[in-house]
Amino acid sequence: MIQPFTRHIGIAAPLLVDDMNTDQIAPFLASRSLKDDYRIMLFNRHRFRDDGSENPDFVLNKPQFRKAGILVTGHNFGAGSSRESAVWSMLANDIRVIVAKSFADIYRENCLQNGLLPVVLEPDVADAFIARVVAVDGAAPFTVDLLAQTISGPGGPDVVFQIPAAERTRLLEGLDDIGMTMKHADEIAAWEQAAAKAQPWLQTARDRRQV
Amino acid sequence: MRSTQARPHASDDHERSLVRRTMPRTLFDKIWDFHRIGQRVDGRDLLYIDRHVLHELHAHHAFAQLEKQKRPVRRPDLTFAVQDHTVATAPGRDENTNPSGAAFIKAMRDGCRKNGIRLFDIDDREQGICHVVAPELGIVLPGATHAVPDSHAATVGGLGALAFGCGTSELAHILVTQVIAMKRPKRMRVRLDGRLGPHVSAKDVALRLIAEVGVAGARGYAVEYAGTAVAAMPIEQRMTLCNLNIEMGGRSGFVAPDDATFSWLEGRPYAPRGRMWDRALTYWRTLATDDDAAFDREIALDCTSLEPQISWGTDPSQVVGISEKVPDPAAIDAGRRAAAESAFVYMGLAPGMPLKGLPVDRVFIGSCTNSRLPDLQVAADIVRSRHVAEGVFAMIVPGSSSVKREAEAAGLDRIFRNAGFFWGESGCSMCAGGNGDRGKPGERIVSTTNRNFENRQGPKVRTHLASPATAAASAVAGRIADVRQLVAGAA
Numbered sequence: 001m002i003q004p005f006t007r008h009i010g011i012a013a014p015l016l017v018d019d020m021n022t023d024q025i026a027p028f029l030a031s032r033s034l035k036d037d038y039r040i041m042l043f044n045r046h047r048f049r050d051d052g053s054e055n056p057d058f059v060l061n062k063p064q065f066r067k068a069g070i071l072v073t074g075h076n077f078g079a080g081s082s083r084e085s086a087v088w089s090m091l092a093n094d095i096r097v098i099v100a101k102s103f104a105d106i107y108r109e110n111c112l113q114n115g116l117l118p119v120v121l122e123p124d125v126a127d128a129f130i131a132r133v134v135a136v137d138g139a140a141p142f143t144v145d146l147l148a149q150t151i152s153g154p155g156g157p158d159v160v161f162q163i164p165a166a167e168r169t170r171l172l173e174g175l176d177d178i179g180m181t182m183k184h185a186d187e188i189a190a191w192e193q194a195a196a197k198a199q200p201w202l203q204t205a206r207d208r209r210q211v
Numbered sequence: 212m213r214s215t216q217a218r219p220h221a222s223d224d225h226e227r228s229l230v231r232r233t234m235p236r237t238l239f240d241k242i243w244d245f246h247r248i249g250q251r252v253d254g255r256d257l258l259y260i261d262r263h264v265l266h267e268l269h270a271h272h273a274f275a276q277l278e279k280q281k282r283p284v285r286r287p288d289l290t291f292a293v294q295d296h297t298v299a300t301a302p303g304r305d306e307n308t309n310p311s312g313a314a315f316i317k318a319m320r321d322g323c324r325k326n327g328i329r330l331f332d333i334d335d336r337e338q339g340i341c342h343v344v345a346p347e348l349g350i351v352l353p354g355a356t357h358a359v360p361d362s363h364a365a366t367v368g369g370l371g372a373l374a375f376g377c378g379t380s381e382l383a384h385i386l387v388t389q390v391i392a393m394k395r396p397k398r399m400r401v402r403l404d405g406r407l408g409p410h411v412s413a414k415d416v417a418l419r420l421i422a423e424v425g426v427a428g429a430r431g432y433a434v435e436y437a438g439t440a441v442a443a444m445p446i447e448q449r450m451t452l453c454n455l456n457i458e459m460g461g462r463s464g465f466v467a468p469d470d471a472t473f474s475w476l477e478g479r480p481y482a483p484r485g486r487m488w489d490r491a492l493t494y495w496r497t498l499a500t501d502d503d504a505a506f507d508r509e510i511a512l513d514c515t516s517l518e519p520q521i522s523w524g525t526d527p528s529q530v531v532g533i534s535e536k537v538p539d540p541a542a543i544d545a546g547r548r549a550a551a552e553s554a555f556v557y558m559g560l561a562p563g564m565p566l567k568g569l570p571v572d573r574v575f576i577g578s579c580t581n582s583r584l585p586d587l588q589v590a591a592d593i594v595r596s597r598h599v600a601e602g603v604f605a606m607i608v609p610g611s612s613s614v615k616r617e618a619e620a621a622g623l624d625r626i627f628r629n630a631g632f633f634w635g636e637s638g639c640s641m642c643a644g645g646n647g648d649r650g651k652p653g654e655r656i657v658s659t660t661n662r663n664f665e666n667r668q669g670p671k672v673r674t675h676l677a678s679p680a681t682a683a684a685s686a687v688a689g690r691i692a693d694v695r696q697l698v699a700g701a702a
């Protein structure tokens with residue numbers, strides 16, 4: 001269901017801010033219908049000016065970053081709302097890796113759910129990598145290899161990153177999240193039975209005015 | 212309780228959780244351990260979700276996914292749905308009043324019908340904001356787990372429930388399995404002690420806390436709020452406090468239930484009754500952190516001298532006391548300075564200026580943060596026999612249709628209308644503007660909501676987060692006001 005992730009080669013675009021929130025990544029105001037255009041939604045209010053024209057100063061609008069496949073950013077990326085459109089809009093623009101100093105919890109989870117690789121680098125490693133990305137300025141791509149857990153590219157040696165083994169497997173194999181849990185269907189049913197005895201009020205949710 | 216069958220992938224973490232059961236435990240651990248079903252192949256704990264509440268903005272994606280995969284909803288009887296994010300607030304509204312909401316509203320209605328889920332539809336007398344409706348109907352219970360595809364799920368932590376805000380994929384996952392797959396978070400305790408001064412409320416406490424801890428301070432933690440200030444808070448204020456937990460990065464935040472919780476809950480439509488209530492109560496009284504239980508992080512804040520707080524910037528940690536001046540970016544630590552500088556430009560502020568006295572264009576009282584009956588009562592007390600200043604558009608949107616009815620029964624709507632407020636139908640309204648209620652570019656708003664992000668309440672709108680008291684006082688003054696001075700007649 002989700003596309004497996006092994007290796008991704010792409011231009012790395014530096015978005016050098018902390019606390020970028022999902023209201024900015026996927027503005028609610030750009031959401032109009034059940035089938036939103038996630039490609040246009042991404043950073044909509046940063047990419048476009050009020051008259052609809054492009055803002056040439058925004059990093060993803062610069063010629064060298066228009067086809068960026070990797071976003072490089074600061075702390076607490078994806079803060080705020082849980083809206084998953086903030087991940088879908090990355091994928092719609094072929095951004096499959098975000099390298100950050102840290103991610104907001106729900107955003108990181110939403111990435112994993114959709115086969116978008118969230119790479120966390122220690123602040124000093126991140127700063128060194130950002131310096132490389134800025135120096136390269138989109139002239140050559142970087143390669144993110146989840147098998148080897150490395151980012152390689154111009155301007156320096158491979159950068160090694162850490163990711164919990166289980167999450168790595170899940171991304172590599174594109175494991176179906178629901179399917180993985182359904183292997184525990186018996187345990188879920190057993191829990192429900194036990195809970196109905198131990199805390200029966202949890203297993204029924206009825207409007208008692210109607211009983 | 213737990214399945215005892217050996218798990219092939221039992222990890223150290225699991226071993227530790229076995230040991231934990233015999234050691235002093237935090238309330239978080241007690242709720243987690245009870246609901247933990249097992250461990251998945253990827254090392255995540257599977258946690259049973261007792262109550263799941265959907266809203267129209269995200270539900271349709273999940274319903275579509277389930278339909279495509281031909282997967283049924285496991286427990287429609289433990290699942291509820293509320294129309295809130297896109298519903299119009301205009302009197303006499305229907306699903307077409309906000310044209311961009313109609314498709315969402317209908318899609319969720321469809322999905323709920325097909326899957327047998329109780330929907331609080333736009334015209335239901337108990338419709339409202341998901342985080343307001345679930346507790347007031349007693350759908351939320353102490354010690355229960357609760358999930359909502361919205362980051363402010365922890366609002367219901369005010370009743371002692373452990374809640375998780377989710378994305379859409381997780382929403383689908385819970386619909387099918389009734390469990391959430393998660394790594395166990397770390398534990399944090401926030402102690403709030405001291406007596407709050409007059410016109411100071413949980414909103415002010417939370418804003419101060421976020422300012423101190425930062426917008427990512429609670430990331431990775433489940434937060435327990437404790438201390439004398441919390442114990443003294445009525446349930447609605449505890450919900451305000453927990454609502455803002457996500458603004459310091461915490462997914463789950465809660466207050467241990469106590470007698471105030473139990474009497475608040477008793478008799479609510481979905482709460483247990485009779486012998487079942489007695490039994491539940493006996494159990495709920497055990498829901499507390501053991502004396503010697505250890506937290507991974509502890510924070511304390513004395514609230515005694517806290518004054519009303521208000522945000523000046525574009526994230527909820529950029530907050531000052533109402534009598535303070537906005538900071539000079541030069542005085543802000545290097546890592547936060549660039550953000551502060553861009554916030555100054557966006558908000559149209561100069562370093563070192565006072566916020567108090569700044570003219571406002573709009574005032575909004577509402578949202579899952581501050582739209583329950585006591586919030587409206589506070590506002591009504593301030594605007595009674597006063598009037599909204601000329602040129603200010605002030606609106607009050609009750610958190611639920613029940614709150615609206617109760618407020619009207621108490622005559623609050625007349626107070627607001629007489630004072631020149633717009634009195635709306637219940638929903639999220641201007642919190643995120645999903646229903647079309649938005650400010651105009653450049654407008655300055657005092658808002659009782661939870662996020663002051665750029666463009667959230669409309670393109671280029673400048674949001675100042677504050678309590679209902681401060682918002683009401685500012686509406687009357689036409690400027691950002693210190694409610695204490697207004698009430699004392701000095702504004």
Ligand code: SF4
Pocket residue numbers: 295296340341342361363578579580638639642643661
């Ligand atoms: S009121 Fe605002 S924060 Fe609360 S659920 Fe609605 S949109 Fe989300």
